[in-house]
Amino acid sequence: MRIGLLGGSFDPFHIGHEALIKGAINDGNVDCVIVIPSCRNPFKPGKTLSAAPYRYYMTNNAIASNRAFDGKVFVSDIEYSYPGISYTLTTIKEISKPNYIRTFLSSMGIDKELAYANHSFYWICGSDVLPSFEKWHEPEKILGLCGLLVASRPGDGIDIDSQKNRLAGIFGFEPNITEFPISGYVAASSDIRVTRDYSLVPDSVKDFIITNALYGDENPIDFVSADSAQDFYENAIKLYKYLGEKRLLHTLNVALLSCHYAHVFNPDLCDKALIAGELHDCAKELDEELQWEMAREISGDVFNHKKLIHSPAGALFAQQEFGVHDPSIIDAIMYHTTGRGGMEELDKYVYVADKLEPARTYADLTRERVLAEVNLDESIKLIIGNVKKKFESRGQDIHPLTFDFINDLGV
Numbered sequence: 337m338r339i340g341l342l343g344g345s346f347d348p349f350h351i352g353h354e355a356l357i358k359g360a361i362n363d364g365n366v367d368c369v370i371v372i373p374s375c376r377n378p379f380k381p382g383k384t385l386s387a388a389p390y391r392y393y394m395t396n397n398a399i400a401s402n403r404a405f406d407g408k409v410f411v412s413d414i415e416y417s418y419p420g421i422s423y424t425l426t427t428i429k430e431i432s433k434p435n436y437i438r439t440f441l442s443s444m445g446i447d448k449e450l451a452y453a454n455h456s457f458y459w460i461c462g463s464d465v466l467p468s469f470e471k472w473h474e475p476e477k478i479l480g481l482c483g484l485l486v487a488s489r490p491g492d493g494i495d496i497d498s499q500k501n502r503l504a505g506i507f508g509f510e511p512n513i514t515e516f517p518i519s520g521y522v523a524a525s526s527d528i529r530v531t532r533d534y535s536l537v538p539d540s541v542k543d544f545i546i547t548n549a550l551y552g553d554e555n556p557i558d559f560v561s562a563d564s565a566q567d568f569y570e571n572a573i574k575l576y577k578y579l580g581e582k583r584l585l586h587t588l589n590v591a592l593l594s595c596h597y598a599h600v601f602n603p604d605l606c607d608k609a610l611i612a613g614e615l616h617d618c619a620k621e622l623d624e625e626l627q628w629e630m631a632r633e634i635s636g637d638v639f640n641h642k643k644l645i646h647s648p649a650g651a652l653f654a655q656q657e658f659g660v661h662d663p664s665i666i667d668a669i670m671y672h673t674t675g676r677g678g679m680e681e682l683d684k685y686v687y688v689a690d691k692l693e694p695a696r697t698y699a700d701l702t703r704e705r706v707l708a709e710v711n712l713d714e715s716i717k718l719i720i721g722n723v724k725k726k727f728e729s730r731g732q733d734i735h736p737l738t739f740d741f742i743n744d745l746g747v
């Protein structure tokens with residue numbers, strides 16, 4: 337098959353990306369397109385981008401909801417599978433390995449005979465990359481593995497033939513560059529993040545942005561150190577291995593909201609709140625028996641119900657797998673389900689964020705959310721009052737730790 341590859345940060349995926357994919361397929365240059373959201377973008381380090389799983393799932397939703405892309409356009413998580421910066425060359429090398437591409441295409445429903453046939457690869461990009469293509473990381477090697485499929489727009493001012501000659505002069509061989517026309521509005525993700533003009537994104541992307549409250553007035557990552565931001569991004573990539581879509585997005589939302597509460601009430605705790613929130617459910621999808629073992633190892637039989645064991649198991653997993661050893665972060669993870677007597681501030685940020693993160697829809701949480709901006713304890717009283725009622729109506733015992741928590745608050 338002739339396989340087009342479209343890499344990018346997709347923060348957010350927008351109609352310009354759709355136009356590139358449609359253009360490449362409709363012009364007959366490729367049989368299918370694999371979209372590859374970046375994990376660690378070499379050109380956008382630091383705090384610029386949303387955490388990788390947000391961008392991956394947003395792109396995945398956009399492709400899945402476009403009927404015209406059925407069976408022709410796929411999204412790959414290949415960049416989660418290797419460490420270090422996601423250079424284009426590394427990604428092309430990894431995705432074009434026969435073992436990977438055959439399994440991937442088969443898993444996407446491509447007929448086995450086709451999936452196991454020989455493939456050629458084309459990196460899809462805009463014509464604007466050509467004038468500086470030689471500055472990419474190891475560009476000759478990229479051209480050795482794939483062709484370039486270059487979108488040109490009327491009046492974009494770039495003469496593809498002269499760029500081809502220029503690059504041939506630099507590299508000493510004629511690069512395989514094919515041009516295809518595209519039309520439509522030119523959109524830029526960085527502008528959309530600022531203007532929030534969501535007419536430039538597919539509906540599924542708009543829903544995703546709103547559900548997860550991306551691109552708000554404030555970016556909590558701005559409140560933490562560069563090291564903590566880096567830890568947050570790396571943990572998010574690692575969590576992809578352990579959590580499904582819904583829970584992973586939930587944990588990232590909890591991280592950012594915990595950090596927001598810390599910024600409102602005690603900015604010194606922003607860094608810890610971000611990491612504690614991010615890892616609070618890190619063990620929740622591990623094998624249940626393993627969770628019981630981990631819970632017993634770190635806390636004896638204090639957490640004695642299967643709905644609670646992911647908290648102590650998470651406290652242990654955060655240490656073992658994510659290298660977090662700050663006792664206050666470990667405690668915030670440990671007590672995020674039950675609460676405890678003498679809850680620390682950090683515990684409360686994570687507890688409340690877990691209940692109120694933007695994707696939570698289990699009840700109308702408007703009052704709780706408004707209150708939490710000014711008085712966390714009052715919001716917790718509303719939340720815990722409902723928890724107490726739920727337990728009473730079911731005739732269930734309240735956990736002794738939760739009982740202490742409730743007594744402290746005087747609910």
Ligand SMILES: [Fe+2]
Binds near residue numbers: 616617620646672673
């Ligand atoms: Fe939890």
Ligand SMILES: [Fe+2]
Binds near residue numbers: 586616617690
């Ligand atoms: Fe949670």
